[in-house]
Amino acid sequence: MLVIHSKLVEAMIAQSHKDHPIETCGVIAGPEGSNIPLRLIPMRNVAQSKTFFEFDPQQQLQVWREMEAQGEEPVVIYHSHTGSQAYPSRTDVENASEPGAHYVIIPTDNLYDREIRSFRILDGMITEERVCTVSAYHKLQAALEQLIEA
Amino acid sequence: MRITVNIPTILRPLTNDQKRIEITALNVLEVIDQIEQQYPGVKEKLITEGQAHRFVNIYVNDNDIRFSDGLSTSLQDGDSITILPSVAGG
Amino acid sequence: MHMNRPLTGCMITGPLQNPASDFSVIASSLRYQSSALGMVCETGENSGSNAAFSFEFKTPHTSPVICEVTRWDDASRHTPVTENIIQAACGLMSVHGRASGKSQALGVNYVSTLTAALALQGGVAASIGQLRGLSVSNSSVSMAAAALLSVGQYIAGATAFESPETLLPGIIPQPACPPFVSADGVIFELETLDAGPWQKFWLEIGVSSQIAGKGWTAFLLRYAKAIAPMPAELIAAIANLSYSRIVELCAITGMATCPIRSIDARAQDEDCKRVWLQGPWEFAFEPTLKSTPASVAGNDLPLSGLTVIESCRRIQGPLAGHLLALLGADVIRIEPPGGDPLRGMPPMAEGCSARFDALNRHKTIREVDIKSSAGQAEIKELVEHADVFLHNWAPGKAAPLNLDHEHLAAINPALIYAYAGGWATDGGAQSSRNIMPGTDFMTQAYSGVAKKIAGASGTQGGSLFTVLDVLGGAVAAQGITIALLNRCMNKVGGKVTSSLMSTATLLCSDDLQKLYKPQNTDITNKSIIDAVYATRQGHCAIECCDVKTTERLAKALNITIGIDEEGFHQHLSDLLLSRTANEWIEVLEQADVPSAVVVEDLTDLQTIPHLQPSLTTGSYTKVISPWRFK
Numbered sequence: 100m101l102v103i104h105s106k107l108v109e110a111m112i113a114q115s116h117k118d119h120p121i122e123t124c125g126v127i128a129g130p131e132g133s134n135i136p137l138r139l140i141p142m143r144n145v146a147q148s149k150t151f152f153e154f155d156p157q158q159q160l161q162v163w164r165e166m167e168a169q170g171e172e173p174v175v176i177y178h179s180h181t182g183s184q185a186y187p188s189r190t191d192v193e194n195a196s197e198p199g200a201h202y203v204i205i206p207t208d209n210l211y212d213r214e215i216r217s218f219r220i221l222d223g224m225i226t227e228e229r230v231c232t233v234s235a236y237h238k239l240q241a242a243l244e245q246l247i248e249a
Numbered sequence: 250m251r252i253t254v255n256i257p258t259i260l261r262p263l264t265n266d267q268k269r270i271e272i273t274a275l276n277v278l279e280v281i282d283q284i285e286q287q288y289p290g291v292k293e294k295l296i297t298e299g300q301a302h303r304f305v306n307i308y309v310n311d312n313d314i315r316f317s318d319g320l321s322t323s324l325q326d327g328d329s330i331t332i333l334p335s336v337a338g339g
Numbered sequence: 340m341h342m343n344r345p346l347t348g349c350m351i352t353g354p355l356q357n358p359a360s361d362f363s364v365i366a367s368s369l370r371y372q373s374s375a376l377g378m379v380c381e382t383g384e385n386s387g388s389n390a391a392f393s394f395e396f397k398t399p400h401t402s403p404v405i406c407e408v409t410r411w412d413d414a415s416r417h418t419p420v421t422e423n424i425i426q427a428a429c430g431l432m433s434v435h436g437r438a439s440g441k442s443q444a445l446g447v448n449y450v451s452t453l454t455a456a457l458a459l460q461g462g463v464a465a466s467i468g469q470l471r472g473l474s475v476s477n478s479s480v481s482m483a484a485a486a487l488l489s490v491g492q493y494i495a496g497a498t499a500f501e502s503p504e505t506l507l508p509g510i511i512p513q514p515a516c517p518p519f520v521s522a523d524g525v526i527f528e529l530e531t532l533d534a535g536p537w538q539k540f541w542l543e544i545g546v547s548s549q550i551a552g553k554g555w556t557a558f559l560l561r562y563a564k565a566i567a568p569m570p571a572e573l574i575a576a577i578a579n580l581s582y583s584r585i586v587e588l589c590a591i592t593g594m595a596t597c598p599i600r601s602i603d604a605r606a607q608d609e610d611c612k613r614v615w616l617q618g619p620w621e622f623a624f625e626p627t628l629k630s631t632p633a634s635v636a637g638n639d640l641p642l643s644g645l646t647v648i649e650s651c652r653r654i655q656g657p658l659a660g661h662l663l664a665l666l667g668a669d670v671i672r673i674e675p676p677g678g679d680p681l682r683g684m685p686p687m688a689e690g691c692s693a694r695f696d697a698l699n700r701h702k703t704i705r706e707v708d709i710k711s712s713a714g715q716a717e718i719k720e721l722v723e724h725a726d727v728f729l730h731n732w733a734p735g736k737a738a739p740l741n742l743d744h745e746h747l748a749a750i751n752p753a754l755i756y757a758y759a760g761g762w763a764t765d766g767g768a769q770s771s772r773n774i775m776p777g778t779d780f781m782t783q784a785y786s787g788v789a790k791k792i793a794g795a796s797g798t799q800g801g802s803l804f805t806v807l808d809v810l811g812g813a814v815a816a817q818g819i820t821i822a823l824l825n826r827c828m829n830k831v832g833g834k835v836t837s838s839l840m841s842t843a844t845l846l847c848s849d850d851l852q853k854l855y856k857p858q859n860t861d862i863t864n865k866s867i868i869d870a871v872y873a874t875r876q877g878h879c880a881i882e883c884c885d886v887k888t889t890e891r892l893a894k895a896l897n898i899t900i901g902i903d904e905e906g907f908h909q910h911l912s913d914l915l916l917s918r919t920a921n922e923w924i925e926v927l928e929q930a931d932v933p934s935a936v937v938v939e940d941l942t943d944l945q946t947i948p949h950l951q952p953s954l955t956t957g958s959y960t961k962v963i964s965p966w967r968f969k
Binding site: 100183184187188189192216223224225226227228229230231 | 357853857862863864865866867884885886889890901902903904
C-alpha cells in the first residue's frame, strides 16, 4: 500500500493538469528504507509528448545526487496518462528501474480513470496496490523517528 | 586512471550490493568491460551492439557521455562515473 | 527462412491492444496467431453489438466477418471472468484436480488460447461460407463454450448412462502418479503404447509382472481418466535408480523416457524459435490449380458440403475431425476392420463408449485395412472426391502405405492434406525425438508445459488432463480451415502440418516472447487475489486483478481490514468458511467480482442454467458446437 500525504497528491494532480495534454512526471523522495514520500520534485519531461515521458537526464543526475547526499531514495515515481487509463503501459514496464518505488499514474482524461493509481513493477509483472491518502503521517512519523534513533 | 563508479539500485544484485566500485581504466567502455569481468551480467544491461542502451544514462562527473565521445569518452584520474537508468515511460 | 503465411493480405481489426482486462490474454494470443499467418492486425473499436470483445476478419475476397467473443454462451449473463474463473466454472479445475491433489488452476492460459484459436477459426470459416454462397457475416464463440469443449470427453465419461465415472478432485493421493523421480532427483516421464516394453522394463528393475500389470492398466487409462494410481512398489523401485541407469534400461526394453524440462531449456532447442516464429501450423501449397471444386454450401454451416477423410486414433486427430464436422463438413472416419477398439471403452452410452462418441458422433465410419493394397485403393478412391485428408499416423508411416502427400496430391491436386502429429511440425523422421512416442505427456514434459503447470500446481509434472491433445485438435482443425480458405481464394491445394509440440509453443508463446524478444513483451498483471477457497459447502474461485475489484469484494463481504493489511487474506479465507460457495458467489456476482463456484463433480455442469446453451443431455451429456454463425 502507498500511504501518501494529501498535499502531495494534490500537487501531483495540479502539475498533471497544468501540463495536460503533455505527460507530466516527477519523483517524491523519502528517507531511505522509510517508505514515506516526503519531498516532491517535479521533473522536466524532455520528451514533451502526449504519450511518453523521460526525466531530463541532467536534472535526474542532480536530483539523484541530492537524494543520496541526504540519505533519501525515490519512494514514488509518478507520471500522468493524458489519453489512456491509469495503468502502466508497456514502455512504463520496460523502463521501470526502481524495484522499491511506488509507480503512481495520474489520469487527466476523465474518460478513462478519475483516481490516481499506484503499482509495484517487478520483473515485468505489475501488481496494483491501494493508495491511502492521509492528512498527516502520525504513526508513520513515530516509526520514522524510531528509525532515525536506531 | 583510478575511477569511482556509482552503481544504480537495479544493478546492485549483480555487484554484491555494492554502491561504488573502484576501477582502473582509460575510457568508459573499459570501465564497463572491467566491471563485467568482476561481475558478469552487467555489460548486457548497459550496452547493445556496441552502443549504450537508449534508456541508460552514463555520466562522467557531471557530463552525460552522449554529449562527449559516448563509450569512448576518455577518463582522468579521480573521475567519477554515475550510471542511472533513465526514468521514462508512456 | 521461407515461411508460408497463407493469410497474407487478410486483416483483423479490433481492440487488440487495449481490450477489457478479462480479454487481454485472448487478444494477445489472437495477435500472435494472426501475425504468424501473415495478417495485418489493426487497432480499432469493438465491432460487435453486445459482445464483450469483438474483431473484424477481412479478406480481399469477402466482406468483413464480425467475430464476437463473449464470456458466457448465455448472452444475458455478463458476470466478469478470468482464465482461472472459467477453469473453475467449467470443470477444468476438476479434471486437473483428479491427479494434482485438489481443484486448482492449470497455471497456463489454456481457455484463453483455445478461445482465441476458435474465434479466429470462426472468422475464417465464415469467410469460406461466403465464398461458397452463404450469407454469413457474424461468428461468435464464448470462453465458457471453449472451456466445456476442452473437457467434453471427460463430461461424457462422468455422465454416461451406464456406470458413469465419479472421479473427484484429490481422489488420488500424491505423488502416486507419473511423472517419476529417480534416485538422483531427475523428474521424468515414461511412455510406451504397448504392454510389452512396460513389463520388460519393470521386470529388469525387479518388479513382479503382476504388480507391473496393475500399474499398466492405470498407466494406459490415464489418457481417459486423468488419473494414474501407480502401485507404490513401482514408485519405490524406480526411485532407487539413477536417471542414467533408467535411460539405459529404457533403451534395452523399448520404453521411452523424457525428463521434465523448463521452457528456458526448450527455448534453447535449435527448432524452437523457428516454430515460435512460424506459428503452430506449417503450410506448403502447390502451384495454382486450374479450378477448385465448385461446391456450394448445402445448409447454413460454412463447411457443409465439404468432405473430410480422417484416419486418426485417440484424441488430437479425432477432435480435429469433430470440430470440422461441427462446422458442417461431412467427415468420413477410417477405422481398422472390426472398428476402433476405443469404441468399447467404458463407460458406455447406448452401446458405444461415451468418451469415444463425444469426439466421433458426427462422423460416417468406414472400416478399411490401410495395410492392404485393396484398403489403400479404397482410401485413394475416397480421396479423389474429398476436400481434406487428415491423419495422425506415426512419423514415416504414410510413405510406405503410398498415402503420403505426394501420392494423394497426384490423385486430387485440390486436396488439403493434413497431418496432426506429436513431435515435429514437418512430421519427418529426421528428428531424434521421433523415436519417442509423441504423446501428450511426453510433449508436455519436453516442451516445458509440464514444468510450468507443476510450478503453478505444486506438483512434480504436467496435468493428466490431456492439455496438448485437446488444444492440438483445435489447432489442427484451425490449420485445415485456414488452408481451405486459402484454397478458395488462391486456387491452391496443399499440406498443413501441426503437432502437440507446435501446440505447446502456441500455449507458451508469451513465455517464449519474453525469452526471445523481451522488448516486445506484453504486460503481465499479477492479481491481488487469485485463489480457490474452501467454504462451508464446496469451493469457490475468486480473482481480483486490481484494487477497485478487491475493494468491491471487501465491501460486499463487509471486510473491515484494509485490503493490503497483513491479516486480509487470512481473514478472507476464514470468513468464506462461514457460508456455502453458492451463497458467496451470489454476493460476489452482485459486486461484479470475477468468481465462480468450483465445479468439482462434472455431472453438476448440466444443472447450471447459464451453461445449458452449450450442453445437451441424453444418454450422456454432450457439448455442442462452440460456434454460432449468422
